[in-house]
Amino acid sequence: MTKDNIDSVDSAKNFCTVSGRPLVIGTGTGTKWQWLKKGRPIEERNKPIQELIDQLLLALNNGYYHIDTAEIYTTHPEVAEAVKQSGIKREDLWITSKYNPYRQVTAAEAIKSTLAELQTDYLDLYLIHAPFFEDEASYSIEMAWKEIIEAKKQGKIRYIGVSNFSIPNLERIFKAFEPEFYPVVNQIEFHAYLQNQSAGITDYCKKRNILLEAYAPLTPLFRIQSGEADTEGDPLRKILPALSDKYQKTDSQILLRYALQKGYLPITTSSKVQRIRETLAIYEFELSADDVALIDKQGSTFHFRSFFNSNFD
Numbered sequence: 001m002t003k004d005n006i007d008s009v010d011s012a013k014n015f016c017t018v019s020g021r022p023l024v025i026g027t028g029t030g031t032k033w034q035w036l037k038k039g040r041p042i043e044e045r046n047k048p049i050q051e052l053i054d055q056l057l058l059a060l061n062n063g064y065y066h067i068d069t070a071e072i073y074t075t076h077p078e079v080a081e082a083v084k085q086s087g088i089k090r091e092d093l094w095i096t097s098k099y100n101p102y103r104q105v106t107a108a109e110a111i112k113s114t115l116a117e118l119q120t121d122y123l124d125l126y127l128i129h130a131p132f133f134e135d136e137a138s139y140s141i142e143m144a145w146k147e148i149i150e151a152k153k154q155g156k157i158r159y160i161g162v163s164n165f166s167i168p169n170l171e172r173i174f175k176a177f178e179p180e181f182y183p184v185v186n187q188i189e190f191h192a193y194l195q196n197q198s199a200g201i202t203d204y205c206k207k208r209n210i211l212l213e214a215y216a217p218l219t220p221l222f223r224i225q226s227g228e229a230d231t232e233g234d235p236l237r238k239i240l241p242a243l244s245d246k247y248q249k250t251d252s253q254i255l256l257r258y259a260l261q262k263g264y265l266p267i268t269t270s271s272k273v274q275r276i277r278e279t280l281a282i283y284e285f286e287l288s289a290d291d292v293a294l295i296d297k298q299g300s301t302f303h304f305r306s307f308f309n310s311n312f313d
């Protein structure tokens with residue numbers, strides 16, 4: 001990964017740094033793992049999953065330094081263990097976690113337990129996981145944000161941000177708080193079949209200098225989340241083989257690079273060493289503007305959303 005490659009991409013906002021290095025693609029600990037834990041008997045949910053520790057170690061040993069976790073995933077213990085076993089210094093890693101507003105625990109309390117579970121003094125990035133909780137809790141986005149700002153002032157969090165926020169959600173924060181405490185990241189679902197998680201969000205975040213993180217960037221390859229694994233007839237399948245051939249890259253590398261060039265920092269995950277290495281290599285090539293436009297065009301003929309369907313559609 002060279003710095004020149006990274007600088008050439010819109011999305012690589014250099015304000016987020018890890019020991020002087022720019023923030024790059026992150027390895028996720030959600031979806032598969034949170035569902036796996038949820039399916040376990042209650043007394044076993046706190047037991048760390050060895051398979052996830054191994055997967056994280058594989059990622060860290062192969063060059064990842066950005067880990068994405070969340071309170072709702074219950075994967076903090078695995079992250080803590082993998083970081084410990086990796087021997088990598090804390091300051092050489094970027095750890096993101098997210099506030100689970102549905103749990104009816106305040107953000108201040110959640111930050112305290114998150115730091116304890118992760119066995120760290122600070123988080124690099126802390127996000128409000130979703131804005132949809134106000135119907136269920138007597139706690140508002142503004143109240144949570146105020147406590148998150150306080151934690152930032154106390155040095156417990158380096159950067160603050162949000163996830164799954166729409167323009168109206170973001171504007172509430174802009175209205176209620178000083179620019180110094182505006183969110184620097186919005187982590188949302190992004191892939192060719194969902195180029196705007198909510199109306200106008202991509203351009204809006206870019207204009208407001210909010211770094212976009214893309215979760216579920218590989219959705220066009222396998223719609224695992226919905227159980228619809230057969231994507232053979234999907235429109236992108238028609239152009240991916242030729243692009244793969246042209247750039248001598250795998251389908252997933254093309255899709256991750258596409259996310260990067262669209263201004264998103266991808267968050268992805270894999271248990272396979274070959275795939276882990278491939279994902280890091282997305283900084284070593286560039287898609288032409290015409291090919292990005294082709295993916296845009298072909299992708300926009302099909303709509304697919306993996307997460308939070310009832311909240312958005």
Ligand SMILES: NC(=O)C1=CN([C@@H]2O[C@H](COP(=O)(O)OP(=O)(O)OC[C@H]3O[C@@H](n4cnc5c(N)ncnc54)[C@H](OP(=O)(O)O)[C@@H]3O)[C@@H](O)[C@H]2O)C=CC1
Nearest residue numbers: 028029030031068163215216217218252267268269270271
């Ligand atoms: N803020 C939010 O609301 C959300 C955040 N997230 C975050 O984003 C992360 C990534 O999202 P996720 O849903 O996992 O989506 P991804 O699109 O990254 O898919 C990951 C899955 O793809 C498989 N995979 C990886 N590479 C390939 C390949 N080349 N060919 C076929 N399969 C492949 C992996 O399986 P294998 O191990 O076999 O390689 C893994 O199960 C989450 O872990 C979480 O941290 C996710 C959803 C919502």
Ligand SMILES: O=C1Nc2ccccc2C1=O
Nearest residue numbers: 029030031034070307308
């Ligand atoms: O990683 C995630 N997988 C999910 C599934 C449902 C709701 C939120 C999430 C995540 O954040």
